[in-house]
Amino acid sequence: MAEIKDPENTILMELKGGTVTIELMPDVAPKHVERMKELARAGKYDGVVFHRVIDGFMAQTGDVEHGNMNDGFNIRRAGTGGSDLPDLPAEFSRIPHARGTLGAARSQNPNSANSQFFINFKDNDFLNGQYTVYGQVISGMEHVDAITRGEPPANPDTMISVKVAADA
Numbered sequence: 001m002a003e004i005k006d007p008e009n010t011i012l013m014e015l016k017g018g019t020v021t022i023e024l025m026p027d028v029a030p031k032h033v034e035r036m037k038e039l040a041r042a043g044k045y046d047g048v049v050f051h052r053v054i055d056g057f058m059a060q061t062g063d064v065e066h067g068n069m070n071d072g073f074n075i076r077r078a079g080t081g082g083s084d085l086p087d088l089p090a091e092f093s094r095i096p097h098a099r100g101t102l103g104a105a106r107s108q109n110p111n112s113a114n115s116q117f118f119i120n121f122k123d124n125d126f127l128n129g130q131y132t133v134y135g136q137v138i139s140g141m142e143h144v145d146a147i148t149r150g151e152p153p154a155n156p157d158t159m160i161s162v163k164v165a166a167d168a
Contacts, residue, residue: 002139009033010165011040011135015147016157020140021165022102029091029134032104032113036134037164039064039083039115045162046070051078051152057124059147060105061159062116069158078152082114090132097127100144102135119144 002021004010011022026033039045045062047070052060061067065081090110097103099122104113113132120127121144137144147157 004165007166007168008164009037011036012161012163012165012168013045013140014160014162015140015143016160017143017146018140020143021138022135023138024102024135025095025133028093028095029104029132031088032091032132032134035083035085035088035115036117038085040162040164041167044083044115045159047158047160049078049152049156049158050147051156052118053147053149053153053156054151055149056121058103058118058120059144060116060118062105064115069156078156079116082116085114087111088113088132091134092129092132094129095133097124097131097133098136099123100137100141101133102137103127104132104134106131121145 009024013020024033044064048067050059050061063081064083066077101120103118105116106113
């Protein structure tokens with residue numbers, strides 16, 4: 001287990017293999033960090049599938065509208081929705097899309113991120129400056145590496161629970 005320096009800005013994501021600890025970056029992307037904590041505290045990420053998992057690239061999840069296995073799951077639509085909150089403005093930075101970083105998923109519009117995010121399996125420098133980075137896995141990356149691949153996976157893995165460490 002990683003040492004948690006700032007429980008208010010740390011996410012504990014429970015996957016099938018164990019806990020993934022994510023250190024958020026409120027100084028880099030404050031709006032994205034606030035959104036993740038708001039949705040986590042509301043339980044919106046619990047049971048949501050990883051709907052797009054590309055080997056050697058990234059695992060994408062966070063469609064709270066269509067991707068929840070416990071409520072409203074639709075494999076054909078998973079990945080097309082967000083939350084009922086407004087989209088977020090881009091918060092691009094010089095933080096690279098390195099292995100284990102969290103990036104905000106969006107459409108072609110840079111200001112369309114909402115609830116979906118991805119975790120990079122490897123350094124994906126071609127994404128730098130084009131997608132908001134707002135977190136870094138500090139422990140449990142082996143559980144991310146074990147997520148079932150596919151677009152969408154035949155039997156997708158879920159985020160069992162997502163909590164702010166200060167609340168856990």
